[in-house]
Amino acid sequence: MTTVLFVLSLFVLFMLVVSKIFETKVKKIGFLSDLFHKGDVKIHALINHGISKYNLYRKIMNLFLFDFLPSYLYELIVRLKDYVAKKYYSAGDDLRGRRILRSNGSVSFFLERLSEERPGIKSNKV
DSSP: OHHHHHHHHHHHHHHHHHHHHHHHHHTOTTHHHHHHHHHHHHHHHHHHHHHHHHHHHHHHHHHIIIIIHHHHHHHHHHHHHHHHHHHHHHHHHHHHTOOOBOTTOSSBHHHHHHHSOOTTOOOOOO
16 A cells, blocks of 8 residues: 555656646746646536535435435334224224124124024024
């Protein structure tokens, strides 16, 4: 790792010396600095664009994690609670012998079964 940093810094120093020689040959003092300044403007614009996108997606993530997700999970838990309560009460009613009323609402299934005559049971009919 140290060797890589050394080679990289040596390359940068070498490029600075070459750029200084190039400036003295071209006889324009601000040529490379103007070129670097144009590049700096583009780099700063790119960095600002990246920062704005980062902040935008961070806000979207915060909204998703702290607003949408808890409310969605709460809805799912409420639905699950209602489903479990419905199953619990229907199982309890089935265990105690109660049944849900028929669709016409006239008599429950349990009472209807009691009113039917079963074979083998004596009735008190005359």
